[in-house]
Amino acid sequence: MKNIFAFESIEEIQSYSADIEQLNEKLNAYQALLEKEFGLEDVPQAIVWTSKETATTIFSNFPVPAFTNEVRICMSPSVQEWRELYLTQLEGQHNERIEKYYNEITLDHVFCVLAHELTHHLELFIEDFDSERENSIWFEEGMCEYLSQKLTLSAEQYKELVAIESELIKLFKEKYGQHSLDEFGIGSYETTSLAAIMLNYWRSSKAVKYIVEDCHNGDIRKVFELYHVWDKVGRKVPLTTYFGVEAF
Structure with a gap:
């Protein structure tokens, strides 16, 4: 590049x-x-x-x-x-905990953002860049978050990040998160609230982590395979229902 x-x-x-x-x-x-x-x-x-x-x-x-x-x-x-x-x-x-964390982030954490953007270019994702990217954007964004963080941060750094984002979800879900992740789409970026936008990413990342680690024993490729099956059979149920993450 x-x-x-x-x-x-x-x-x-x-x-x-x-x-x-x-x-x-x-x-x-x-x-x-x-x-x-x-x-x-x-x-x-x-x-x-x-x-x-x-x-x-x-x-x-x-x-x-x-x-x-x-x-x-x-x-x-x-x-x-x-x-x-x-x-x-x-x-x-x-x-205090969240403020301290963000005041001390390093270039490692900035790199996660850059890695997230490159991860979007995986052919494993169904939607194209020029598509409306509805119905399953939470999976793509959540997987980009998960891979870019899990595969680049140390185990301790990743554990701390997950804890901070879980705390942020608790802070803002009642205010901004009373909708299904399936509604995460292009319109989600129209709000002026950065927390409202980022809440979709935190929730999506948490859902993907659960799918990969708790449901499929860390097998990321298997999760992608199931994602493609959902698409090929006609998206008969919402993707959150298909993966059992409606509560996230």
Whole structure:
């Protein structure tokens, strides 16, 4: 993948160069893993490295500075920008544990976001980038979260992340989560609340973790096989019902 820099000054590029180099090294290793284990074939042509402001106002109106399409990934490499963004999810609520966690995230956690975007390019996902991506978006987003975190973080880092996101679900599910995961779709991004958007990701990731680890003994390929069976037989029931995760 080519690296394209969309910053406003040479100084800004230079300030992130070491982190971008490290992120690229980690991405190369993760890409090789996806190719070997999950048949990744087509990857984006480029990564556009940019600031949060540029990513969310010029390249997109999505409030998170990381996204992908068929040809490129757009990504902020700034650990500090990600710390600040994650803290806004609390919507002014004080939670010492969550605040401490997000104030201390490292480049490892930022890399999970980049890895998430690359994972979207697996041919194992049914929906195309240009489709409406309804009915099963929770599975794709949840699996991208699960794989990018489970396969790149240490066991301790992953355990801590799962605990934090479980706490966030408890904080916001009553306010923003009174809908089935099957309703997670394009319209889910229209809200102005970052917590409402991210709650869909936390819930989806938790559901996928349950399906993979509790229901199928960690066999990710088996879960993908079942996902394709659900599609091939005509999606006769909602995907949450098919996998038994209606309560998530």
